[in-house]
Amino acid sequence: MAIFDKSEKQADYASNVTTIAAGTSIVGKIDIECGLHIDGELEGEVNSKGIVKVGQTGLLKSTLKAEKLVVTGRFIGTADCDQIELTSGGEAEGKLISAGLTIDANSSFQGESIRRKQGDTTKLLDFSAEPAVRSGGAVVKDKPADKTTP
Template sequence: MAIFTNDNKQLDGSSSTSGGATIIANGTRIKGEINIECRLHIDGDFEGTITSKDTVMIGRSGIVKGAINTNALVVAGKFIGDSVSNFLELKTHGRIEGTITTNELVVERKGVFIGESKVRDGKGSREMSVKEIIKDTDSKKKD
């Protein structure tokens, strides 16, 4: 079986009382839409839309093409598309191509990001581009 849910283990193997994890295994190819409330770990290929209230992890062998809207996105494999998240971490050798909108961005050494990054303001209602943030920072320095 290529897709499964583990209700009592987190992706790191420790026990969890808050839901479980759904894993799309290496060698699995899926097209479509995923709406999920627990953690999602992708080691296979997925094309489509993912909406998650928890964490989406794209493993080293994982490839995702499409749109992701999640609380936290961790990319160790390859992601092509647009994402909106509160937290995004691009791991070593991970690759993102597209537009990301996040409150917090962490890029590890040798992570590759090609595209556009937008940051939500503190209220979460308005997105600011990196150019707007630099302009805003420069104007505050002059004051």
């Protein structure tokens, strides 16, 4: 059994990460197997099986699904991650869906936070369109009234 210290984990992350450098601006959809570090600007949908880090100069406007999000710069949008961390100086605006949310001193968050179970990737249900009734954990949408009965 191997034992890894923190520096070995950081070295592993550094060798498996794609970086968007400061001064770079990208618009589009990104599906990525490794980590992603953003020092520039990225706008669009991001799906990552790794850690997404928004650096101090970074801006991420996104619908994001990742293992973990770490924000030292600025995030705007919806993030669905097992862990979300807003570090000192980090800013987030929008909807944060996670099993664990950490907000450090001198960081800011404006929006909605939804707690979910670790590893739960079920889609959130939109209840705004039609009223629904909860029954034993299931959601049953209201049926239209039967107009044939007097």
